[in-house]
Amino acid sequence: MAETAFMDKLTALCKRRGFIYQSSEIYGGIGGFWDYGPLGVELKRNIKDLWWRDMVTNPPNGADGHEVEMVGVDCSIIMNPKVWEASGHATGFADPMVDCRQCKARFRADKIWQLLVLQEEATEAFFKAREFERDNPGSKVNTEAGLLLAVGAEADGAAEVMSRAQSLIRSEAKKRNVAPLKRASVTDVKRKALFAVAESDNDESTGYLGVLARPVQVALEIQVCPNCQSVGTLTEPRAFNLMFQTYVGAVQDDSAKAYLRPETAQGIFVNFKNVLDTTRVKVPFGIAQVGKSFRNEINPRNYTFRSREFEQMEIEFFCHAADSMKWYEFWRKVRFDWYVNLGLKSEKLRLRDQGPEELAHYSKACADIEYLFPFSDEHQELEGVAHRGNYDLTQHAKHSGKDLTYFDDEAWERDKANFGGDKAKEKTAKNAEPYRFLPTVIEPSAGADRATLAFLCEAYTEDQAPDENGVMQTRVLMKFHPKLAPIKVAVFPLVKKEGMPDIAQAIYRDLKQHMTAFYDDKGAVGRRYRRQDEVGTPFCITVDGDTLKDGTVTIRDRDTLAQVRIHKDAVRDWLRERLGR
RNA sequence: GCGGGUGUAGCUCAGUGGUAGAGCGUCACGUUGCCAACGUGAAUGUCGUGGGUUCAAGUCCCAUCACCCGCUCCA
Numbered sequence: 111m112a113e114t115a116f117m118d119k120l121t122a123l124c125k126r127r128g129f130i131y132q133s134s135e136i137y138g139g140i141g142g143f144w145d146y147g148p149l150g151v152e153l154k155r156n157i158k159d160l161w162w163r164d165m166v167t168n169p170p171n172g173a174d175g176h177e178v179e180m181v182g183v184d185c186s187i188i189m190n191p192k193v194w195e196a197s198g199h200a201t202g203f204a205d206p207m208v209d210c211r212q213c214k215a216r217f218r219a220d221k222i223w224q225l226l227v228l229q230e231e232a233t234e235a236f237f238k239a240r241e242f243e244r245d246n247p248g249s250k251v252n253t254e255a256g257l258l259l260a261v262g263a264e265a266d267g268a269a270e271v272m273s274r275a276q277s278l279i280r281s282e283a284k285k286r287n288v289a290p291l292k293r294a295s296v297t298d299v300k301r302k303a304l305f306a307v308a309e310s311d312n313d314e315s316t317g318y319l320g321v322l323a324r325p326v327q328v329a330l331e332i333q334v335c336p337n338c339q340s341v342g343t344l345t346e347p348r349a350f351n352l353m354f355q356t357y358v359g360a361v362q363d364d365s366a367k368a369y370l371r372p373e374t375a376q377g378i379f380v381n382f383k384n385v386l387d388t389t390r391v392k393v394p395f396g397i398a399q400v401g402k403s404f405r406n407e408i409n410p411r412n413y414t415f416r417s418r419e420f421e422q423m424e425i426e427f428f429c430h431a432a433d434s435m436k437w438y439e440f441w442r443k444v445r446f447d448w449y450v451n452l453g454l455k456s457e458k459l460r461l462r463d464q465g466p467e468e469l470a471h472y473s474k475a476c477a478d479i480e481y482l483f484p485f486s487d488e489h490q491e492l493e494g495v496a497h498r499g500n501y502d503l504t505q506h507a508k509h510s511g512k513d514l515t516y517f518d519d520e521a522w523e524r525d526k527a528n529f530g531g532d533k534a535k536e537k538t539a540k541n542a543e544p545y546r547f548l549p550t551v552i553e554p555s556a557g558a559d560r561a562t563l564a565f566l567c568e569a570y571t572e573d574q575a576p577d578e579n580g581v582m583q584t585r586v587l588m589k590f591h592p593k594l595a596p597i598k599v600a601v602f603p604l605v606k607k608e609g610m611p612d613i614a615q616a617i618y619r620d621l622k623q624h625m626t627a628f629y630d631d632k633g634a635v636g637r638r639y640r641r642q643d644e645v646g647t648p649f650c651i652t653v654d655g656d657t658l659k660d661g662t663v664t665i666r667d668r669d670t671l672a673q674v675r676i677h678k679d680a681v682r683d684w685l686r687e688r689l690g691r
Numbered sequence: 692g693c694g695g696g697u698g699u700a701g702c703u704c705a706g707u708g709g710u711a712g713a714g715c716g717u718c719a720c721g722u723u724g725c726c727a728a729c730g731u732g733a734a735u736g737u738c739g740u741g742g743g744u745u746c747a748a749g750u751c752c753c754a755u756c757a758c759c760c761g762c763u764c765c766a
Contacts, residue, residue, distance in 0.1 A: 114760075118703095121758095126702050126716080132757075138739055139757045199766070352766080372766080408692070408764060416765070470766085491765090575726065583727070605723050632718095636726035643726095652725065664725075671726070 116484040120570050127645050142410030142418035149645055152596035154562045158400050160593060161423045166398045173440035179395035185377025188368050196509035197376050354404040370404040378426045379502045383514055393516050393549050394429035412485045414559050421558035428549035438497045441554045442477045445495055453591035454568055458482040460489050472501035481564045492564055493556035500548040517546045565594055569646055578636060588646030589669060592689050597647040598625040599685055602638050604654040606631050614653040617678055643668055
């Protein structure tokens with residue numbers, strides 16, 4: 111793919127200029143973890159800071175035309191493990207899962223075995239094997255011979271099931287135009303399957319995963335979806351939890367097990383009541399959080415795009431169900447525009463509404479903000495804006511036993527006269543909609559590292575610029591939006607004499623109090639410009655002979671190479687105007 | 692997770708079983724008069740890691756780790 115060369119050049123630049131390093135590099139690295147270098151940390155922090163400023167400190171006016179009320183939290187990464195039971199992360203994905211590509215059904219891999227066409231027979235054989243063990247004390251049915259012996263008695267019934275499975279597989283394979291199964295006969299498969307079941311039951315040394323792995327493997331070899339009966343459409347099982355496990359306290363037993371959070375959102379939900387009780391916010395309002403999350407990705411890849419440790423920028427926006435679609439539309443647009451305004455070109459950036467089949471059962475709508483990265487032919491998710499209903503608060507209310515409902519004082523004060531002073535009626539009405547309710551949540555959840563990578567990809571540019579002889583040369587530059595640029599301004603003396611360095615340094619010392627600034631007096635000025643181009647510094651200020659006479663300096667634009675000349679005392683305001691601060 | 696590929700200086704890469712290399716970059720000094728390739732000089736490597744074969748391994752073999760590509764996957 112031609113774009114591989116692009117990523118190679120970008121990753122080389124990121125390393126060379128200190129944007130991104132591989133984690134633990136001198137020890138050979140570690141898969142799925144990355145470090146930000148001196149320039150990378152500035153870039154990423156600019157992204158996070160701007161997000162916070164634009165979404166929390168000073169968000170745009172809301173769907174109702176009023177100012178949007180936003181507050182922040184910063185929650186611990188390790189939480190009570192019950193949080194993950196409530197959220198579904200611990201239970202839903204602790205088991206190996208298998209998906210059908212055809213009908214999108216998902217099965218627990220250990221259950222799929224029971225659902226398959228050979229179900230009855232296998233179960234039967236399994237119990238036969240158990241009986242055999244019981245009737246023959248001291249023996250273990252953990253050999254193929256022993257199992258076949260156990261199955262032997264049921265040979266007649268087995269033949270029927272087998273031929274049914276065989277013909278089903280053949281016809282499905284033909285219908286879907288997929289390659290027929292490679293094995294000689296289903297008998298073989300069946301034998302292996304039965305063996306695997308017995309073995310997994312007897313062998314505890316392989317543990318939970320080992321026990322499941324074999325029957326699952328066999329089930330996959332048979333390749334019939336229990337739901338839609340398609341052949342060859344099942345994925346391999348994802349046979350482990352994506353949660354990072356750890357232990358709290360020095361004793362590492364099961365009671366001390368805990369997890370590094372796989373998302374920052376749950377910290378917000380868990381603190382929903384705290385924020386309500388302590389900050390005078392009123393629905394609708396949002397809680398924001400920026401922080402690290404951890405997922406044991408099966409296959410981290412594509413540079414920093416899918417890392418095992420990553421940073422999220424999440425908002426949970428709480429509103430009344432009746433207004434929720436308005437707010438959903440609001441955030442969907444606000445978040446998309448945010449990327450555009452910071453320089454992601456709209457032809458590579460896409461706002462994609464998820465189809466009904468993609469939505470979680472509790473979700474009314476979800477839109478992904480996706481970017482066409484150079485390493486992929488398809489758009490990849492930067493951020494998801496999800497309408498989550500009141501699922502999360504419901505779950506936490508249920509699991510914690512705490513009341514997480516919201517009471518709308520204003521609406522009640524407005525309406526309570528309608529109940530004519532009937533205390534019983536009032537009491538009933540107060541504790542129901544629309545006065546007391548579990549807020550609906552709109553969740554814009556962005557990946558800080560993914561955004562950083564997208565801005566890096568977008569910024570990388572090669573163009574032609576003249577050298578000192580007027581010959582065009584390839585120039586590499588990072589066209590960061592000035593607000594994102596790691597270094598805002600570089601200050602140079604044109605040459606290192608006649609007092610130019612002193613003036614330049616004075617300018618530099620003034621500027622660095624207000625923005626990231628860089629001073630350089632080494633080598634030809636053209637070379638210094640190019641060095642700044644490569645790290646995306648939008649403006650370079652040069653002190654020259656005229657400065658000595660009239661106090662003016664040149665400001666050179668990274669993208670156009672154009673220069674303007676202004677008085678050195680006006681430089682700071684000139685820059686701040688263009689940096690939006 | 693499977694298959695294929697790569698791993699040598701900060702970056703890009705040469706390197707036939709026999710002394711560790713180039714270009715760019717970096718640093719120092721000189722030069723400098725607005726867009727990288729002027730001069731002189733300098734630093735830089737357990738050749739990804741660990742074993743093995745060999746008199747001798749960057750080179751051959753095995754294992755392992757990381758990255759890239761394809762499939763797979765991505766709440």
